[in-house]
Amino acid sequence: MRILFAVAPLTAHLYPSIPLAWALQSAGHEVRVAGNTGLVEEITAAGLTAVGLGERTSPPAPVTDVELDRFSDALGFEAGSDFDQLWRAIRFYLVAANKRYHPDEEGRQELADNLVEAARTWRPDLVIWDPACPAGSVAARESGAASARLMWGPDYLGWIRGRLVERMNDPASGVSADTDPLAATLAPVFGRFGHDFSDELVFGDFTVDPIPSQLPRYEGLRRVPMRWVPYTGAAPMPEWLSQPPSRPRVCLSLGVTGRTVHDGPDARVMAAFEAVADMDVEVVATVNADQLGEDVRVPDNVRLFDYIPLTQVMPTCSAVIHHGGFGTFFAAAAHRVPQMIVRDELGSALNTSRYLEAKGAGVVLHSDGLTAAQVGGELSRMLTEPSFRRGTAAVYADMTAAPGPGEIVPVLERMAEQHRTRG
Template sequence: MRVLLTTYAERTHFLMMVPLAWALRTAGHDVRVAVQPKLAGAVTGAGLTAVPVGHDRDLWDLLRRTGPEHLFGVETGWPAPYDTAALSTPDWDHVLRGYRDIAVRWHKTSNVPLINDLVDFARWWQPDLVLWEPTTYAGAIAAKACGAAHGRILIGEDVFGLTRDHFLRLRPDGAPDPLGEWLGAYARKYGGEFSEDMVTGQFTIDQLPASLRHRASLEHVPMRYMNYGGAAVVPDWLSTPPSRPRVALTMGLTAHDRTGGYPVDLQDVLDAVDGLDVELVATVTPETRLSRVPSRTRLVPFVPLTALLTTCSVAIHHAGVGTLASTALRGIPQLTLPWDVDQPTLGARLAAQDAGISIHATEATTEGIRDALVRLLHEPAYTKGAAHLRDEMLAMPSPNDVAGHLAARRGS
């Protein structure tokens, strides 16, 4: 079976696709990954075959030049209409206005640079299956153009599928469909017609356990999350067991890489740990300015996350899906300091099952962080909740299982 994966140029989203790509490859399938040229190095660095397509227009470059309100209309959070995804009673006018004025512009910025070259490659290579990141609609367009089966690989909460549920349920007869009209124009350009699978795929691969996700009314294929962060070397100091409880602190890659800062004041977090009988390992960039570094604190620019978490009693992080899922797989209580996108929702769901505590980054104080950390270290309920979440995730099908499922549905 020939399998084509594609994502717009967001490295962290690609990294979440790698375990399934390798599962398909080791099962004997021919796997290619079509990305914009600047992401090709990340693909080949993962040992996969890259297909550079399109040109390197970058959504984040545009946001830095114009401000997030240019495309999103808001300073933080999902752009409308995706901010309504978790609501039971969203407003139709808000959903329509979001698709019309914000979301389609966002998707055009990410997708238009990919589409023509991706369709040309798909028509030439003739994949049996196309798997696409949930906002890389170029993948659905290319699949329709070449007649391939296709599905989405989620990189967090399915806000896109949930929003589409709301849209279809609320849409009055004859009302416009800005997203469908945009995708339909490309379908017709390549000889087809719009269908709903161009928005949400023929199926959806979901890497979150049921207790952490809002599920859209679609065919979901569960798959256990597996951490892949790129090439890494485990430092020697990690081989020595800590003499006191070790706490990991990481606020992820995307926020600092894309905006040049963190949504929470790292000094506040370090001050919260100062004086506790713990060892803190914090991943911070060399540019980060700190006025005080507590004793028993190790600052490193990078350390392999899974290797670090194996030695930790608690992790403090931003509730990014990769960090949260990696921590959950090791049964470790978590203190999340979420800021935007699906982070607040994931943090709240984690806290609801006593697998952690969540404090929004805008409300995080030294005192609040310290109190939460002490509770996570000493209250057995959190260790029990984290273990339950770990067991739930371990019971999910592995990438190898899902690779077999995908082959079977293609008749291979």
């Protein structure tokens, strides 16, 4: 069987697909992973065949307040409600991720065009695509392949679509198919290849879901549950990591993708450095020069790295401080490491932080007004109070309840046979 993975041009979206790609390749299937030129080296470093899609030659049009307001009005969540807070946390990402595949002002869209052409040429049996890469769904249809989404977080798009359908079925809401903001957002992607907006294109034939059932999900879709197996990149193991730490080791990581969102020194880094300077801990900080700034003092007990795979560091850690992204969250959860999430208003952190607190597996702080005293006090609790270790065991139990990537390979084989449209 031929399987084509299609991912958005971000390492945080590539990494969750690697363990499943390995499992399918190890089962004897032909596997290719399609991504922009910037991901080709990462794909090949993981031992997989890369299909380079080039680069977008112009940035996507910026997300406007009008577009976001159109979504907010159509969804109609009560201001301040849990749903309204979640929408506000993810709304910019939801629109921006999909606009990445819109044609530019001159009608060009290299990433989508090259992906669809690669699928037409190679003729895979199954296309497994990132929800932030809607062109993957088109590639499956254009090649006659079965179409599967692979989640890297809760099903935000499914949640939004379910709410919009509910509102469209309510005449009093004022929302109709003509005013559906999700259809308007995705129509340029699908229409470029002659397809109308449809739920079948938005969601594929089925969804491979590595997110524990205790996190929010849209229940109206066919799902194949899978255990999240952390992959955080490939690099030689540093010699010092082979030795057990002489005092508690704490990892500080604010994510690779976040480096493209936050400009200039990151106040979370400065607060953490000030907090740990007088603590009897060793800190491994994966931050770059932009996040540090020019004047920050790096304490003597901090090892500084631009990048090191978290899967190498985490088995030796007693705690981790991070931004709330799912890659870091599950890398820590796999080794039952207590977590401190310092979140802002963007991205996945609202979900991971609520789940973390509910399980008692860590603490959550907000980036606004963050102080060294807050970080130091909560970190001391995490390192000394046994309840946090009990909480991490509960998260680990949720995480490992689903079958591993290798175990679902026969399921994917059957689903591909059932849903592909060519002989």
